[in-house]
Amino acid sequence: MKGPPAVRPRFETLHEMLDAAAQSGQSLFFVGRDEKDRQIPMADIRRDARAFAAGLRDAGVAAGDRVALVLPTGPEFVACFFGVLLAGAIPVPLYPPVRLGKLDEYHRGTAAMLRAVQVALVVTDERIHPILGVAAADAATRLGCVTPSGCTRVGGHEINPETRTVADDVAMIQFSSGTTHDPKPVALTHGNLLYNIAAIADYFAGGGMPDPVGVTWLPLYHDMGLIGNLLTAFYLSRPLVLLPPELFLAVPAAWLRAISRHRGTVTAAPNFAFGLCLDRIRDDELTGVDLSSWRLCLNGAETISAEVARRFSDRFGRWGFAASALTPCYGLAEASVAVTFKPAKSTFKTVGARAESLASAGVVEPGDKELVSTGRPLAGVEVEIRDDDSGPLPAGRVGRIVVRGPNVMAGYLGRTDLTEQVLHDGWLDTGDLGFLHDGELFVCGRSKETVIIRGANHAPQDFEAALGGLPGVRTGCAVAVGYIPAESQGEALAMLVETTSDAPPGLASDVAARVLQRTGITVDHVELLASGTLPRTSSGKLRRLQARAQWLAGTLSPPQKVSVLSQGAPAPGSKRC
Amino acid sequence: MTLPSGQSATSAAVAQEIIELIKAESDAVALGPDSALQDAGMDSAKVLSLVFRIEARYDIELDAEDGDDLRTVGDLAQLVARRIRERS
Numbered sequence: 144m145k146g147p148p149a150v151r152p153r154f155e156t157l158h159e160m161l162d163a164a165a166q167s168g169q170s171l172f173f174v175g176r177d178e179k180d181r182q183i184p185m186a187d188i189r190r191d192a193r194a195f196a197a198g199l200r201d202a203g204v205a206a207g208d209r210v211a212l213v214l215p216t217g218p219e220f221v222a223c224f225f226g227v228l229l230a231g232a233i234p235v236p237l238y239p240p241v242r243l244g245k246l247d248e249y250h251r252g253t254a255a256m257l258r259a260v261q262v263a264l265v266v267t268d269e270r271i272h273p274i275l276g277v278a279a280a281d282a283a284t285r286l287g288c289v290t291p292s293g294c295t296r297v298g299g300h301e302i303n304p305e306t307r308t309v310a311d312d313v314a315m316i317q318f319s320s321g322t323t324h325d326p327k328p329v330a331l332t333h334g335n336l337l338y339n340i341a342a343i344a345d346y347f348a349g350g351g352m353p354d355p356v357g358v359t360w361l362p363l364y365h366d367m368g369l370i371g372n373l374l375t376a377f378y379l380s381r382p383l384v385l386l387p388p389e390l391f392l393a394v395p396a397a398w399l400r401a402i403s404r405h406r407g408t409v410t411a412a413p414n415f416a417f418g419l420c421l422d423r424i425r426d427d428e429l430t431g432v433d434l435s436s437w438r439l440c441l442n443g444a445e446t447i448s449a450e451v452a453r454r455f456s457d458r459f460g461r462w463g464f465a466a467s468a469l470t471p472c473y474g475l476a477e478a479s480v481a482v483t484f485k486p487a488k489s490t491f492k493t494v495g496a497r498a499e500s501l502a503s504a505g506v507v508e509p510g511d512k513e514l515v516s517t518g519r520p521l522a523g524v525e526v527e528i529r530d531d532d533s534g535p536l537p538a539g540r541v542g543r544i545v546v547r548g549p550n551v552m553a554g555y556l557g558r559t560d561l562t563e564q565v566l567h568d569g570w571l572d573t574g575d576l577g578f579l580h581d582g583e584l585f586v587c588g589r590s591k592e593t594v595i596i597r598g599a600n601h602a603p604q605d606f607e608a609a610l611g612g613l614p615g616v617r618t619g620c621a622v623a624v625g626y627i628p629a630e631s632q633g634e635a636l637a638m639l640v641e642t643t644s645d646a647p648p649g650l651a652s653d654v655a656a657r658v659l660q661r662t663g664i665t666v667d668h669v670e671l672l673a674s675g676t677l678p679r680t681s682s683g684k685l686r687r688l689q690a691r692a693q694w695l696a697g698t699l700s701p702p703q704k705v706s707v708l709s710q711g712a713p714a715p716g717s718k719r720c
Numbered sequence: 721m722t723l724p725s726g727q728s729a730t731s732a733a734v735a736q737e738i739i740e741l742i743k744a745e746s747d748a749v750a751l752g753p754d755s756a757l758q759d760a761g762m763d764s765a766k767v768l769s770l771v772f773r774i775e776a777r778y779d780i781e782l783d784a785e786d787g788d789d790l791r792t793v794g795d796l797a798q799l800v801a802r803r804i805r806e807r808s
Contacts, residue, residue, distance in 0.1 A: 176776055241764050242771045243757075243787035243796070274784050392765050393772035597765060656758055663764030 149523025350487030413598030
């Protein structure tokens with residue numbers, strides 16, 4: 144399935160894009176925690192970016208160096224992101240620590256990401272600086288850790304020597320779904336980003352929205368917020384309203400009020416955000432709010448619930464929200480951000496499928512599991528469904544979703560081993576399962592083991608490692624899987640855990656408490672299992688996807704008792720639980 | 721020194737307000753100053769929301785390092801009461 148022909152981007156590099164945006168007279172609007180707006184002209188962003196770039200050069204940053212950005216949503220993030228680029232270096236946005244969170248986990252994860260791309264310098268704000276010093280030291284960053292003000296050349300912005308950047312140069316690195324210990328650095332070129340943004344802009348234009356006004360609370364270290372919102376606003380020289388993510392989480396009505404105040408037309412958010420709005424916004428918080436300007440409400444980055452989407456449209460229709468605005472979409476970090484969008488001006492489609500035939504036979508038969516269409520490929524993007532031998536599958540058959548296009552990453556930086564696993568002849572194996580129906584893509588599962596919670600990808604190993612040393616759990620004999628609980632609004636985490644014979648009562652709550660404490664993610668279900676129940680490979684490795692399928696089908700059962708005589712000896716060198 | 725509710729900013733008064741804020745975030749029913757924060761079922765999104773509400777309500781700032789020695793609701797209340805004193 145092919146999208147429209149690729150659209151040539153207006154700019155060859157993000158540098159050219161910044162120059163054009165700075166001359167447009169447009170601004171970013173940063174919403175404070177009191178919901179007051181602070182207007183920052185794009186011209187000021189460019190000025191600050193140039194002074195910062197000069198400071199980076201003075202500090203010893205060289206062309207091609209990786210510079211990590213650990214900054215909250217604010218003008219400094221944007222100026223530093225472009226400043227790193229202007230210095231000829233490569234920005235690597237990373238998530239800031241959660242306050243009141245456990246710092247040792249944060250240090251470990253951050254140090255692993257810094258090491259994975261050999262970051263030369265970490266840029267962070269005054270509040271986070273004392274904490275990041277540890278991670279930066281652990282990762283032995285060449286130039287340490289600085290704040291933007293400590294790295295800005297006062298009164299000067301000549302960047303010497305100027306570097307010539309071309310479309311094939313790496314423009315940024317975003318971390319995808321590797322484990323905390325082995326993160327996957329997705330390297331995106333200027334061309335990757337600009338082709339993807341040009342395709343998004345083409346969709347806007349085709350949908351009669353050539354001049355969008357974006358309103359976002361998405362974190363800027365996430366592809367949807369950074370590329371889909373921020374860089375797209377610069378590309379089109381259009382205003383963007385940015386809320387801190389925690390303002391949205393605490394006061395979701397602030398998002399809708401900002402849309403109303405700025406006559407916002409386009410937003411992007413994961414499924415959970417719509418559930419949060421339904422649960423937490425009171426009618427009296429929306430007095431005077433008018434959502435009729437909201438033309439495009441993208442819903443992606445995690446499994447989409449048709450019911451939540453419909454309830455959202457029904458409820459907020461009273462304030463002028465149009466059901467046709469709700470736009471399911473599909474994408475992933477390895478494809479920059481966006482792959483498919485619902486066709487503009489239509490209402491999103493669903494199919495009712497039989498869950499058992501999807502999972503076991505890979506065919507779409509009528510049933511009561513409602514799946515949401517994520518639409519059609521954007522300009523220049525191709526999507527195919529393949530079987531396990533990479534053969535193309537016809538419509539109505541479930542297989543691996545593969546994607547090709549100018550937005551697909553060059554590879555994981557410095558990790559040809561990982562790159563070769565997912566890129567073949569320009570086709571990216573997304574690790575997601577889906578099927579084509581009526582010329583649209585439906586995502587219905589995953590061939591990768593990633594667990595997606597609130598739009599963020601998590602490796603199961605991180606949840607499993609949290610159980611290390613917990614009395615009652617057989618060492619290394621637990622798997623973490625994602626699933627959609629009945630009557631739930633989205634994906635949740637389940638732990639399938641083999642227990643020791645002396646497991647204490649209350650072990651299930653111990654497991655849930657430990658995972659929450661170590662990872663900040665709530666466990667929705669704990670299944671305690673007899674020793675040897677989890678399916679394994681012949682070498683003793685746990686098979687997570689099979690364990691998940693058996694658990695959901697109710698066929699996860701303890702091993703049959705066998706006599707000692709018939710029991711084979713373990714293969715030499717194999718590690719049995 | 722008083723709370724937005726008009727009470728004086730003792731740890732006990734702050735603890736009661738924080739318990740109410742946590743209850744607004746999670747399904748936890750029986751919470752007291754000695755309850756472990758993790759028993760309140762606060763995931764990372766709820767913690768972000770709680771921190772935001774605490775900072776906005778008391779006009780203080782909590783730091784990332786603050787989390788390391790917090791175990792109970794009472795610990796959090798003491799920290800908040802200390803920040804309120806430092807502010808005024």
